[in-house]
Amino acid sequence: MKEQLSASACDLVFRNGRFYTVNPKQPWAEAVAIKDGRIVRVGANADLEECIGPHTEVVDLGGRLVIPGIYDTHVHLITAVQYARSLCQLPEPPTLPSVDDCLSVIKKSFEDGSGIEDGWFLGGLWSPFTFGMEGPTKEMLDEIVGDIPAFLMDMTLHSVWVNSAALRIAGIDKNTPDPQYGVIAKDPDTGDPTGYLVEYSAMALVGRHIPKLSLLRRMALAERGIAELNSYGIVGFSEAGSEEADLAALNRLARDDRLNARVLTRSLAVQAGSIEEDLPSAEGIAAVAAKYNTGRLNTFGAKIYVDGSSQNDTVAFLDRSTPFDMPYLYEELTISPEQLKRVVTDLDRNGLPIMMHCIGDRAARVALDAVEAARKANGKNDLHHCITHAFFHSDDDIPRYSQLGVSVNIQTWASTDFDYGAIVTPIIGEKRWKKAFPYKTLMNAGALISVGSDWPCVTASVNPFPGLAMASTRIDPFYPERGVFNEEEKLTMQELVPMLTINGAKEMGLDKISGSIEEGKFADLAVLDRNILECGLEELFETRVLLTLLEGRPVYHAEDSPMLASAEGLKTPEMWR
Ligand SMILES: [Zn+2]
Numbered sequence: 278m279k280e281q282l283s284a285s286a287c288d289l290v291f292r293n294g295r296f297y298t299v300n301p302k303q304p305w306a307e308a309v310a311i312k313d314g315r316i317v318r319v320g321a322n323a324d325l326e327e328c329i330g331p332h333t334e335v336v337d338l339g340g341r342l343v344i345p346g347i348y349d350t351h352v353h354l355i356t357a358v359q360y361a362r363s364l365c366q367l368p369e370p371p372t373l374p375s376v377d378d379c380l381s382v383i384k385k386s387f388e389d390g391s392g393i394e395d396g397w398f399l400g401g402l403w404s405p406f407t408f409g410m411e412g413p414t415k416e417m418l419d420e421i422v423g424d425i426p427a428f429l430m431d432m433t434l435h436s437v438w439v440n441s442a443a444l445r446i447a448g449i450d451k452n453t454p455d456p457q458y459g460v461i462a463k464d465p466d467t468g469d470p471t472g473y474l475v476e477y478s479a480m481a482l483v484g485r486h487i488p489k490l491s492l493l494r495r496m497a498l499a500e501r502g503i504a505e506l507n508s509y510g511i512v513g514f515s516e517a518g519s520e521e522a523d524l525a526a527l528n529r530l531a532r533d534d535r536l537n538a539r540v541l542t543r544s545l546a547v548q549a550g551s552i553e554e555d556l557p558s559a560e561g562i563a564a565v566a567a568k569y570n571t572g573r574l575n576t577f578g579a580k581i582y583v584d585g586s587s588q589n590d591t592v593a594f595l596d597r598s599t600p601f602d603m604p605y606l607y608e609e610l611t612i613s614p615e616q617l618k619r620v621v622t623d624l625d626r627n628g629l630p631i632m633m634h635c636i637g638d639r640a641a642r643v644a645l646d647a648v649e650a651a652r653k654a655n656g657k658n659d660l661h662h663c664i665t666h667a668f669f670h671s672d673d674d675i676p677r678y679s680q681l682g683v684s685v686n687i688q689t690w691a692s693t694d695f696d697y698g699a700i701v702t703p704i705i706g707e708k709r710w711k712k713a714f715p716y717k718t719l720m721n722a723g724a725l726i727s728v729g730s731d732w733p734c735v736t737a738s739v740n741p742f743p744g745l746a747m748a749s750t751r752i753d754p755f756y757p758e759r760g761v762f763n764e765e766e767k768l769t770m771q772e773l774v775p776m777l778t779i780n781g782a783k784e785m786g787l788d789k790i791s792g793s794i795e796e797g798k799f800a801d802l803a804v805l806d807r808n809i810l811e812c813g814l815e816e817l818f819e820t821r822v823l824l825t826l827l828e829g830r831p832v833y834h835a836e837d838s839p840m841l842a843s844a845e846g847l848k849t850p851e852m853w854r
Pocket of ligand 1: 351353517731734
């Protein structure tokens with residue numbers, strides 16, 4: 278039963294708006310009244326007269342569209358801010374920079390000191406396409422940074438570019454064997470390491486020597502990142518793979534009442550290239566989570582990598598037309614199907630909602646099998662497990678999402694070719710490539726779909742609006758001449774906005790308190806500068822958020838937004854730089 282909320286003398290009343298509530302019982306409204314952070318009335322302007330008292334702030338929205346606060350269900354926040362918003366920032370996609378472009382940015386960042394942290398030269402996120410299969414070389418960096426160790430992450434976070442000093446610190450030379458599931462690229466003539474380290478286990482050989490970020494630095498990065506999220510209307514996010522130090526930083530922000538978002542963190546249960554015997558126990562993950570869980574911060578989440586990445590050919594497909602050409606990496610699955618069943622069942626029993634990284638159709642199948650095993654062993658519960666990426670599916674598996682209560686966590690930028698077809702078509706054939714990203718089919722089969730940016734992986738921003746444009750047109754705005762990709766899978770904006778809001782809240786277990794504009798829920802709202810339900814592709818791209826409210830409190834306002842008294846002195850994202 279919904280509690281009866283008193284609507285007299287509200288704190289804030291918005292009038293003359295167009296509220297797209299995503300509440301099927303009352304899809305549209307003109308006005309909303311807020312008291313103590315909650316929505317207490319949703320209706321027509323005239324219905325809300327009684328909510329206005331002598332101290333009520335009344336804001337005229339002038340017909341602007343308001344949607345529920347947005348949920349980005351896949352972010353790597355602290356990594357994103359550290360590597361994509363500070364340090365040495367290499368040119369971002371979609372433009373593909375040349376090697377010289379990258380080197381001149383590195384030179385400038387080294388000279389002005391912006392890339393130096395704790396005695397290391399750090400940054401990212403370069404595109405593997407710039408350097409080809411051999412990767413970049415240590416000599417390119419040595420020439421610029423000399424004896425300072427350098428570590429530059431690629432935009433997929435699956436490889437790193439280091440210099441001679443970094444290799445020396447890590448003790449890597451021509452005699453160092455590849456670690457399990459990783460590659461130390463070596464010069465075919467001399468045998469010397471080239472400075473290109475592929476996959477987690479190889480990256481970690483150098484990465485573990487970089488001084489750990491302090492608690493204060495981590496808090497500052499998180500707070501800066503959340504300000505950026507808020508500027509796009511985002512009120513909640515799921516952190517897709519956290520270490521304990523991140524939980525500690527977010528916990529401290531939450532306790533200081535500085536956490537301006539609802540957060541679900543996911544501790545790494547299975548890393549790409551991890552060794553089965555070294556997996557943490559579900560009980561251990563739950564015990565760590567219990568130390569940091571508080572308020573808006575839910576630390577009880579887990580992340581599992583079920584397969585790898587396409588550029589390294591470690592994606593698990595049901596049928597392949599070509600053999601693996603990188604046999605030294607782990608093949609296909611990161612973890613055996615039987616082990617995955619055990620891990621998922623244990624995490625589920627310990628109350629941890631699981632996000633599984635699956636690119637290929639075989640990965641998705643074994644992930645669904647694992648949830649099926651967990652449901653059999655533990656019975657039904659209200660945990661929303663999800664599969665993220667979910668690029669390829671066998672037709673047989675599509676109905677299983679709704680049957681098993683597994684949601685699909687999509688990246689809307691993966692709605693068009695984005696140069697990906699060239700990589701996977703030789704492996705799976707043209708016919709199956711053309712069925713990639715089947716979002717409409719999944720939705721029609723009853724799957725709950727949420728939207729996550731995966732920032733900073735592949736995408737340069739958490740701005741959700743360009744992705745909405747791509748998912749609703751299936752056209753790559755940077756290559757419109759390529760036409761529409763897999764047209765039947767287009768989603769309408771009426772379908773996409775709920776995915777962005779209530780479905781994300783549901784996946785994070787928050788739909789009872791947030792995710793729609795509904796009496797009794799928290800006032801988590803985004804005021805937009807245009808009506809995204811009616812505008813065309815180009816206009817959608819340019820969409821700006823004017824005001825973001827979390828629990829009735831502004832966490833972002835643009836200069837031309839309807840000014841709230843309570844927004845006085847609010848920092849804009851630029852001011853966090
Ligand atoms: Zn990710």
